[in-house]
Amino acid sequence: RRLEKFVDELPDMPRLRGYGVTEGGALVAGNLTIGMYDTTWKFHRDLPATRVFAYGASREAATVPGPTIEAMRGVPTHVTWANHLPASHFLPWDPTLATAAAAGARGVPTVVHLHGGVQHSSSDGHSLAWFTAGLAATGPRFSRPPYAYPNRQPPGNLWYHDHAMGLTRVNILAGLMGAYRVVSPGEEAPLNLPSGEAFDRNLVLFDRDFRADGALFMNRTGNNPDVHPQWQPEYFGSVVVVNGKAWPYLRVRRRRYRFRILNASNARFFRLSLSGGLRFVHVGSDSFLVAPSEIADVVVDFAESSAGAAVLSNDAPAPYPGDPGDKAEPVAVMKFLIEDAATEPDTSAVPASLMPHYPRPDAREAAATRRITMYEYTKNGTDEPTHLYLNARSYMEPVTETPREGTSEVWEVINLTDDNHPLHVHLALFAVLEQRSLRRVDEFRDCMVRRNDAGACGMGRHLAGGRRHVVPPQERGWKNVFKVRPSAVTRILVRFKPLASDDASPEEDSRFPFDVTTGPGYVYHCHILDHEDNEMMRPMKIVR
Ligand code: C2O
Ligand code: CU
The missing domain is CATH 2.60.40.420 (Cupredoxins -  blue copper proteins)
Structure with a gap:
């Protein structure tokens, strides 16, 4: 039976304020408790209710996607993420994936990452920081709740979602995701963009x-x-x-x-x-x-x-x-x-430019160059993948990416697979410098699979005369995800320092407003959930 289109009205998800307001009108840190519930959700008028795992301020309020959190720039939001999920998952998951197996049989491991958030690693939702209901079982990098989000970053769009290693694809599929906005009325109001809940x-x-x-x-x-x-x-x-x-x-x-x-x-x-x-x-x-x-x-x-x-x-x-x-x-x-009813005039506008003073990407400031190679492994004689790795290493191998706080690095991302992989780096922002196709990529891949050494495999030779791909204008800014084209090298400039951490400061700071070197550390990975669960992820440790 085919479902009829355009019969359900688009809902607006419940909004939660990530800050408090005192009687005198001052803004203070917000404290939220958001649970993960085993509940049902109606996806379509003609479809019976669907079993989901959903975020909500209460079981009754749980929705798919979860509530939209509105945080205020510069005002911290503390969230206690509470797992109320049952003993087992309703979706199939794979006990042979490296880390999900470690959860054992009891409970559904979950952990929440605020994607795009600049936060201490103990609040970052490290994929090994998972926990089950009642904290009955916890992962090797677990940190105690609540998570603290400083929101000391420019206004913009983030989202929160499950990040448990080996289970992210089924936990998000089950419904564990939601939108998060950092707003800054003082900076945004003059832009006069369409605003208010309706628009x-x-x-x-x-x-x-x-x-x-x-x-x-x-x-x-x-x-x-x-x-x-x-x-x-x-x-x-x-x-x-x-x-x-x-x-x-x-x-x-x-x-x-x-x-x-x-x-x-x-x-x-x-x-x-x-x-x-x-x-x-x-x-x-x-x-x-x-x-x-x-x-x-x-x-x-x-x-x-x-x-x-x-x-x-x-x-x-x-x-x-x-x-x-x-x-x-x-x-x-x-x-x-x-x-048609044009009752009140539309006074909003589209400004010629948005936020001023973002630093321009400049590769000359890079303190180091790293190579990040994407590999897909198949079973002999088939082209069916068994797993994916970054730099030919499993996720569980010791950290190799140890950038220094306050610096930028050039990462040459070498995609030796046939697919496009959206690369996501936690904490850092990056800008794309160039994307160029590799020539005779099969020969280069054969060598790389044996040696994992782009220099020894003659990457320069394979890039010479390779087609350069234009990066669309809207993708030239500072991003936390970029689509890494297959059979090509994508050079990005990664900043391990914040954009201005408050609106009063000059355009950039060299230090994060918290100690980035402590805690469970950060990760970078492909954001195809099925890939990140099968080890297309590596740890990253920031040093001083
Ligand atoms: Cu949106 Cu590491 O994730
Ligand atoms: Cu991928």
């Missing part, structure tokens, strides 16, 4: 498959079952869900809206466009591509269309092959019903 909306996108009884569907058999009985290299679903509803609709006025669009899928990329000639302003183009965990902050002016509706659709192939020219048949994501 400034989060859109959290993901794909799922459902069984007729409403249950989430995930394949129980691995692609290489004798190696990993359940693990599959990528989860793709045929239903597109926005804010927890399959193919929803939203009634909009004929005016500007701000949309903060997050791709919370396991593996699906979205290349989004609107029908009726409508554009995404900010990005300044008619479509854009968001990989898993990427967030696009766009303005759409529905007054530019005279039509009564506009469909948002996706034409990115799955799996995403990496050549931006590749397109699939467009599939609908959601529909906007454009209403």
Whole structure:
């Protein structure tokens, strides 16, 4: 049975304030308790309620995605993440993945990462800092709650999601994700962007498959079952869900809206466009591509269309092959019903530039150059992957990336696989310097698989004359995720120092506002959830 599209209205997730206000009007740190609950959620009018794991201030308030947390720049938010999940998972997971096995049989291991947050590593949701209900079992890097988010970073869009090693793909699939905003009214109000709950909306996108009884569907058999009985290299679903509803609709006025669009899928990329000639302003183009965990902050002016509706659709192939020219048949994501009643004028605007004084990426300031190589291993004689590694090392091997606080480094990310991998670095921000294809990549790969030494394998030779790929303008800023193209080398400049940690300070600081060298440390990884769970992740330790 096919589900009818555009029959459920787009919900707004509950909002939680991450700060307190005293009687005198002063802003003070906020204390939240957010639970993870075993509950149900209606994804579609005609689909029975679906069992989910969901975040909420209470069981009754738990939603998929979870509540949107609104934090104030410079005001800390403390969150006690409480695991109320049952003894076992309702989705299949794979006990042969390196670290999930360590959880033993009791409880569902979870840990929460605030993606894009600049926080001490004991609050960063290290993938080995997991815990089960009642803290009955804890991972080797566990830290006691609550987590502290200083929010001493520029305003913007973050998200929180599960990060338990070997279980991230099933915990997020089950519903454990939500949006988080850092706001700064003093800095943002003068920009006059569309604002207020009605006109400034989060859109959290993901794909799922459902069984007729409403249950989430995930394949129980691995692609290489004798190696990993359940693990599959990528989860793709045929239903597109926005804010927890399959193919929803939203009634909009004929005016500007701000949309903060997050791709919370396991593996699906979205290349989004609107029908009726409508554009995404900010990005300044008619479509854009968001990989898993990427967030696009766009303005759409529905007054530019005279039509009564506009469909948002996706034409990115799955799996995403990496050549931006590749397109699939467009599939609908959601529909906007454009209403005419122009009661009050739209006084919002799109400013020519957003936040001033971000430092420009300058490779000359790099204190070191590192090479990060992406490998996919297959079973002999097949092209079915068994696992993925960074730098030919398992996640559990000792740390090798030890950048110095206050410096920047050039990372040459060498992608020897056939897929595009969205690389995410915790704590740091990075800018893309250049992307260039490797020539005779098979020869280079053969050598690298044996030696893992780009110099000895003649990387320079293989890059000479390689095609240079243009980085789209909206992806040239400071990011925490970037799509690393296959058979190419992507050079990024990674900053191990914050952008200005408060709005009163000059444009950059060399020290983080907390001790980055202590605690369980940080990680970097591919953000295809099925890849990060199968070891496309490495630890990172910041030193002084
Ligand atoms: Cu969005 Cu390490 O994760
Ligand atoms: Cu990947």
